Every structure is written in structure tokens, then in C-alpha cells.
Amino acid sequence: MTTTKTILRSDELSCPTCVDNIESNLNNTEGVSAAKVHFNTGRIEVEHDPETVSDEKLVKVIAQSGYEARVSQF
Amino acid sequence: MLLRNATTRKKELLIVSGLLITTGWVVDFFWTSAWSFNALMLLATLTAGFEIARRAWQGLRNRHTNIELLVTIAATGGLAIGVYWEAAAVTFLFLLGGWLEARTMSKTRDTLRELINMAPDTAIIVEDGDRTEIPARQVKEGMQVLVKPGSKIPVDGIVESGATSIDESAITGEPIPAEKQTGSEVYAGTINKNGRIYVRATKSGADTTLAKIIRRVEEAQEEKAPTQRFIERFASWYTPGIVGLSIASYLFTWNLELALTLLVIGCPGALVISTPISVITGIGNAAKKGILIKGGEYLENAGKVTAIALDKTGTLTAGKPSVTEIIHFSKATALAGVDPEEEFQKVHTVSLSDQNTKSLPSEGEELLYWAAVAESVSEHPLAEAILTEEQSSRIPEPDQFESHTGQGIEAVLGDDHIFVGKTEFLKQKGISISEGINKEIQNLTKKGRTVVLVAHNNKLLGAIGIADQMRPDALKMISRLRENGIERIAMLTGDAQPTAEAIAEKAGITEVHAGILPEDKNDIILEMQQQGHQVAMIGDGINDAPALASADIGIAMGAAGTDVAIETADIALMSDELMNIPEALRLSSKTMSNIRQNVVIALVTVAALLTGVFTGSIHMAGGMLVHELSVMAVILNGMRLRWI
Numbered sequence: 001m002t003t004t005k006t007i008l009r010s011d012e013l014s015c016p017t018c019v020d021n022i023e024s025n026l027n028n029t030e031g032v033s034a035a036k037v038h039f040n041t042g043r044i045e046v047e048h049d050p051e052t053v054s055d056e057k058l059v060k061v062i063a064q065s066g067y068e069a070r071v072s073q074f
Numbered sequence: 075m076l077l078r079n080a081t082t083r084k085k086e087l088l089i090v091s092g093l094l095i096t097t098g099w100v101v102d103f104f105w106t107s108a109w110s111f112n113a114l115m116l117l118a119t120l121t122a123g124f125e126i127a128r129r130a131w132q133g134l135r136n137r138h139t140n141i142e143l144l145v146t147i148a149a150t151g152g153l154a155i156g157v158y159w160e161a162a163a164v165t166f167l168f169l170l171g172g173w174l175e176a177r178t179m180s181k182t183r184d185t186l187r188e189l190i191n192m193a194p195d196t197a198i199i200v201e202d203g204d205r206t207e208i209p210a211r212q213v214k215e216g217m218q219v220l221v222k223p224g225s226k227i228p229v230d231g232i233v234e235s236g237a238t239s240i241d242e243s244a245i246t247g248e249p250i251p252a253e254k255q256t257g258s259e260v261y262a263g264t265i266n267k268n269g270r271i272y273v274r275a276t277k278s279g280a281d282t283t284l285a286k287i288i289r290r291v292e293e294a295q296e297e298k299a300p301t302q303r304f305i306e307r308f309a310s311w312y313t314p315g316i317v318g319l320s321i322a323s324y325l326f327t328w329n330l331e332l333a334l335t336l337l338v339i340g341c342p343g344a345l346v347i348s349t350p351i352s353v354i355t356g357i358g359n360a361a362k363k364g365i366l367i368k369g370g371e372y373l374e375n376a377g378k379v380t381a382i383a384l385d386k387t388g389t390l391t392a393g394k395p396s397v398t399e400i401i402h403f404s405k406a407t408a409l410a411g412v413d414p415e416e417e418f419q420k421v422h423t424v425s426l427s428d429q430n431t432k433s434l435p436s437e438g439e440e441l442l443y444w445a446a447v448a449e450s451v452s453e454h455p456l457a458e459a460i461l462t463e464e465q466s467s468r469i470p471e472p473d474q475f476e477s478h479t480g481q482g483i484e485a486v487l488g489d490d491h492i493f494v495g496k497t498e499f500l501k502q503k504g505i506s507i508s509e510g511i512n513k514e515i516q517n518l519t520k521k522g523r524t525v526v527l528v529a530h531n532n533k534l535l536g537a538i539g540i541a542d543q544m545r546p547d548a549l550k551m552i553s554r555l556r557e558n559g560i561e562r563i564a565m566l567t568g569d570a571q572p573t574a575e576a577i578a579e580k581a582g583i584t585e586v587h588a589g590i591l592p593e594d595k596n597d598i599i600l601e602m603q604q605q606g607h608q609v610a611m612i613g614d615g616i617n618d619a620p621a622l623a624s625a626d627i628g629i630a631m632g633a634a635g636t637d638v639a640i641e642t643a644d645i646a647l648m649s650d651e652l653m654n655i656p657e658a659l660r661l662s663s664k665t666m667s668n669i670r671q672n673v674v675i676a677l678v679t680v681a682a683l684l685t686g687v688f689t690g691s692i693h694m695a696g697g698m699l700v701h702e703l704s705v706m707a708v709i710l711n712g713m714r715l716r717w718i
Contacts, residue, residue: 011176011179011180011183012176012179012180013176013179020133020136020138020140021129021132021133021136021138021140024136024137024138025132025136028136038292038296039296039350040295040296040350040353040354041183041186041292041295041296041354042179042180042183043292043296064132065132066125066128066129066132072190
């Protein structure tokens with residue numbers, strides 16, 4: 001399994017408790033090996049296997065947690 | 075899913091629930107129908123509560139209890155005991171607060187977004203005369219990139235042809251455009267104002283200086299300040315504590331409404347957000363001015379600085395030596411029948427600051443020419459100053475060249491034999507140095523110049539005064555620092571005493587430590603700290619690394635283009651703008667007091683809410699309102715830092 005790191009950004013994080021929510025939703029997704037949500041900047045780092053989980057799927061998982069996010073180049 | 079987009083869904087639910095609540099009050103006012111009032115409030119609670127309960131459920135599925143769960147329990151309990159209006163107000167206010175917070179928080183993240191958007195997505199590359207547009211990230215090192223006037227530069231690189239002026243404010247914060255020509259370095263994200271240039275790419279995508287700045291700023295914003303860590307520890311037991319209190323008070327008083335009201339104020343929202351909001355905004359605002367602060371902790375330290383140690387070379391001065399005077403002998407009048415020996419003793423000093431090279435007498439030109447020939451193969455920093463001054467393009471390289479480190483150099487070109495170096499060196503070589511010129515040399519040395527003598531075919535031609543000149547803003551900066559309450563300002567330099575003192579006097583610095591080694595710089599900083607000072611060390615980021623590290627705050631100047639400085643300095647100033655030093659300290663202390671205000675707002679709110687709840691003057695709706703207001707107050711107060 002080859003993992004890549006994808007950076008997503010969300011402008012919607014408003015209470016630090018949502019960090020745990022998004023992180024565990026991502027971590028429970030198959031193909032995601034690590035997820036870190038930075039509350040202060042709204043940056044979401046995901047290490048995942050692009051074969052199993054696409055970038056679009058990541059966006060969808062975050063949307064299911066209730067937040068809008070998009071993929072960023074750095 | 076009802077509505078796919080989370081934000082839109084939240085907004086629509088808010089509008090619907092808000093309308094239901096208003097209708098309920100209108101109906102109650104005109105018809106006083108308790109039944110329809112309660113029915114409308116129930117609907118409003120369910121509408122807004124749907125979103126909250128969904129999040130609570132999501133949290134539970136991931137084995138997390140969250141604030142949404144507490145609010146859901148409170149609202150459900152409220153419905154159960156029949157306080158419909160309270161339940162509706164709690165859910166509506168919670169959703170509204172969350173929506174407003176998200177909107178304002180995204181505003182505070184704007185500064186960074188502006189920086190990210192500075193980098194264009196595509197680049198025009200030129201290969202064998204063909205132009206193709208490719209994603210900027212995919213530009214490889216060595217590719218030639220065309221940048222048209224008015225467009226942004228997509229990569230870091232070196233100008234290969236063309237000349238232009240470039241707005242580098244994204245990197246340096248400097249509003250005045252910089253002139254660029256062949257050989258100049260350019261950065262991704264800067265704006266090409268008026269000329270067409272071809273750039274040889276050196277870095278692209280995540281490796282560019284801009285990307286590094288963005289990463290740096292983000293890491294800084296994410297790093298928790300000590301205050302934030304303390305608050306988060308407090309917050310982590312606050313919520314369970316409130317829940318426990320709620321259960322305990324129910325068991326003691328059997329007052330369900332009191333217990334539910336406690337749950338409503340169980341979110342430490344204003345507390346947890348108080349520090350991060352100020353840190354994000356303060357660091358973001360500083361970044362926009364070309365000041366990179368490494369994180370909240372450094373912000374706190376920088377706000378408390380009472381003493382400053384400054385490096386001289388490259389900080390107070392430009393770091394590039396230039397020729398300031400030329401001492402030469404006059405021989406023109408010697409031809410007019412006066413005793414040549416005597417006239418030869420006549421010494422002239424030409425100051426280059428008020429006279430340019432063009433009007434330099436031929437004797438001076440000759441001296442500069444021979445010095446340049448000898449220095450043309452030398453790598454000594456002073457050589458560069460001499461070669462810059464001697465603008466003739468045909469400087470032949472010497473046939474033989476020997477460098478005596480710290481003394482001088484000798485060079486042979488055909489029949490010409492040249493010595494350039496210190497007085498002692500030329501004496502050793504058997505050159506006689508007259509009293510007249512010796513006096514002039516000593517004068518210049520006292521003024522802080524480095525003086526090199528030039529001899530051609532065993533005859534002294536004269537001398538060249540070289541100095542690293544002070545930056546124009548140095549005096550203004552030092553006095554601003556003193557105004558801002560810095561008690562002790564010391565200059566540390568490896569340079570000789572006279573040179574150091576000349577600069578210190580001009581800059582208004584009284585404490586000078588000259589001729590010291592890098593370890594000594596360290597000792598001086600430790601001594602300042604032992605006296606109880608909070609010390610900031612300011613240097614160019616490379617030579618001063620140990621001193622920068624042992625100071626409470628290490629500030630590196632001119633960091634654009636030097637990765638080491640961006641990575642290691644506590645505060646990196648992207649440009650050479652000296653006034654950014656007091657500005658960085660000012661922003662830090664402003665941010666610090668903003669944090670303190672926010673913590674006070676948050677703590678006072680918590681205390682007031684608890685008192686209000688137990689004295690019975692605050693119920694569910696009021697509790698939620700005060701709570702949300704305090705969160706907004708903290709966010710808006712933090713946002714003030716954008717404009718200071």
C-alpha cells in the first residue's frame with residue numbers, strides 16, 4: 001500500500017470539539033492511515049492510500065461530519 | 075440527506091426555526107393560545123435540534139461525547155418538562171452561534187488564504203522557442219519560464235533575460251517594488267509590474283519561499299501558546315465538571331430545570347477559543363507585514379523583551395562593504411617645476427559619498443585600477459567592494475597572485491608588480507610610507523574605515539578606505555525601541571573597536587562589545603539574562619546561530635531566500651526593513667494583551683453564568699444567549715488585531 005499525504009482546508013471549524021469528530025470519522029474510513037485536524041488554521045492533513053480512498057471521498061467523509069472542506073495544493 | 079451542503083443546510087434550518095419562533099410569539103401575542111404557541115416552539119426545537127442531534131449522534135458513534143450531546147439532552151429534557159420556548163431558544167441560539175462563529179473564524183483565516191492565493195496555478199514554460207502552459211507545481215528546476223508584465227511569478231528562480239520592477243510585498247511585506255535584471259533572484263507569488271522577463275526556475279510548488287512562509291505561519295498558528303495549553307487543561311475538566319455538577323444539583327434539589335440549564339452552559343466555547351483566536355490573528359497580521367513569528371510561545375516571550383543585543387554587520391549595516399574614500403598623491407603640480415620630492419608628499423583624500431567616480435582624479439583612477447587588478451582573483455569581501463567601485467570592464471587577471479591571509483595580497487601582471495594590504499604588510503615588503511599619508515590613514519581608521527594601501531612597482535600610490543555603511547533607519551529604530559521601553563541595547567560584533575564605535579555612535583547605541591567571538595556573544599546574552607532581562611538577539615540568522623538560540627527571542631533579518639533563518643529563528647524578518655524589529659515587538663505585546671483580555675472575558679462569563687444559574691436569575695434560554703454572546707465577544711476582540 002502506497003500512502004500519499006493530502007492537505008484539505010476547511011473554513012468552518014468553529015469549536016475545537018469538532019476536531020475529534022472529523023479526525024475519528026476520517027480514521028474510521030478504510031484506506032486512511034492517519035488524519036490530523038488543525039483547529040487554528042482549519043488545515044486537515046490526511047495520509048491515505050489513493051487507490052482505496054480518493055480525494056473526493058475524503059471531502060465527502062468530512063462533509064458527513066458536517067463540515068465543508070476542499071483539497072489544497074499546499 | 076436532506077440538504078447536501080452543510081453550511082446551506084444550517085442556514086436554512088436556522089431560518090425555518092427562527093420563523094417558527096417568531097410566529098409562535100406573534101400568535102401568542104394576538105390570540106394567547108398556549109397550545110399553538112407550544113406547538114410552534116416544539117417544531118422550532120425539532121428543526122434546529124435536528125442538526126444538533128445529528129452531530130451528537132455522530133460523536134457517539136465515534137465514542138465521543140460532545141457539546142452537541144449536552145445541548146440535545148438539555149433540549150429534550152426541556153421539552154419533557156414542558157418549557158417549550160426555552161428549548162426552542164436554546165437550539166436556535168446554539169445553531170446561530172455556531173454559524174456566526176464559523177463565519178467570523180473564516181475571516182480570521184483570511185490573511186493566510188490571501189497568501190495561498192498569491193501563487194498562480196500555471197506557468198508558461200519556454201522550450202526551444204515553444205511556449206506551453208503547465209501547472210506551476212510541475213515546473214522542474216532549470217526550466218525557462220516566461221513572466222509577462224502584470225502577472226504573478228509562478229516559481230522561485232533567477233532572471234535570465236529582461237528587466238522589470240517586481241512587487242515583492244507577498245514575501246517581504248515591502249510595498250516599494252524592487253528592480254530586477256539578469257541574475258536577480260525572484261520569488262513565486264511576487265508580481266511582475268512592467269517588463270517581460272524570462273526566469274530560470276530553481277524551485278516550484280511546495281519548495282518555494284512562499285510555500286515555506288505559508289507552512290511556517292500555519293505551524294506557528296497551530297503551535298499552542300502556554301496560556302492556550304493551560305486553558306485547554308482547564309477546559310478539559312470544565313465540561314465533565316459541569317455535567318457532574320448538573321447531576322449532583324438534580325440529586326440534591328430535584329430541580330430538573332436547574333440541572334438542564336447547567337448542561338446548556340457546559341461548553342467552554344469562549345475559553346477554548348480565547349487564546350487561539352488572538353494568536354491566529356496576531357501571527358497572520360504580522361506575516362502580512364513580512365514578520366514571521368514562530369508560534370504563540372514566542373509571541374508571549376517577544377511581548378516581554380526588556381533588553382536587546384544586536385549584531386552589527388548585516389543588521390545595523392548593509393552587510394556589504396563599499397569604498398568610501400580614496401587617498402592619493404598629487405603629481406600634477408610636480409611637473410610645474412616645484413621640488414618633485416616635496417610635492418609628492420602632498421596627500422589628497424577624496425570622499426566618494428559626495429563625489430562620484432567619474433570626477434575622481436587620474437591618480438585615484440590609477441590607484442583603483444591597480445588595486446582591482448590585484449583583487450580580481452581574490453575572494454576577500456573587501457575585494458568585492460573595490461571591484462564594484464572600479465567599473466571598467468577590462469580588468470586583466472594577474473599572471474601571478476599570492477594571498478597572505480589577514481595581511482594583504484601581491485600580484486604580478488607582465489612587468490607590473492602590485493601590493494595591496496595593511497600598512498604592516500607593505501612595510502614588510504619594503505615600501506616606504508610617509509608621515510603625511512600615515513596621518514590620513516589613522517584619521518580614516520578612527521572614523522571606522524578599513525584601510526588598504528596600494529603600491530605599484532614598489533611605489534606607494536595611496537590607500538582605499540572601505541566601510542560597511544549603516545542602514546539609514548538604524549538611528550530611528552534604536553530610538554523607537556527605547557521609546558517602547560527597552561532598557562538595555564547592546565551591539566555585539568567581531569569587528570574592531572573603532573569601526574564598531576563609529577557605527578554605534580551614529581545609531582545611538584552606547585553599549586558596544588567589539589572584537590568578540592561568537593561564543594562571547596553568547597556569554598553577554600547570558601549575563602543580560604542573569605540581570606533579569608528578557609533578551610532578544612537580532613542577527614542575520616547564519617553567523618549568529620548560537621546567540622540567536624540562547625536568547626529568549628532570536629530575530630533574524632533579511633530572511634527571504636535563506637531557508638535556515640526561516641526555519642530556525644523565533645522571529646524571521648523577511649526584508650531588511652529595520653523598523654520591522656520594533657514593529658514585531660509591538661505586535662507581540664499587543665497580541666499578548668489581547669489574549670489576556672479574552673481570557674478575562676471568558677472567565678468572567680463562566681463565573682457570571684454559574685452565579686446566575688444558582689441564584690435562579692438565568693434560565694436555559696438566557697444561559698445560552700450569554701454563552702453565545704461571550705463567544706462572539708472573544709472572537710470580535712481577537713479580530714481587532716487585524717487592524718493594529
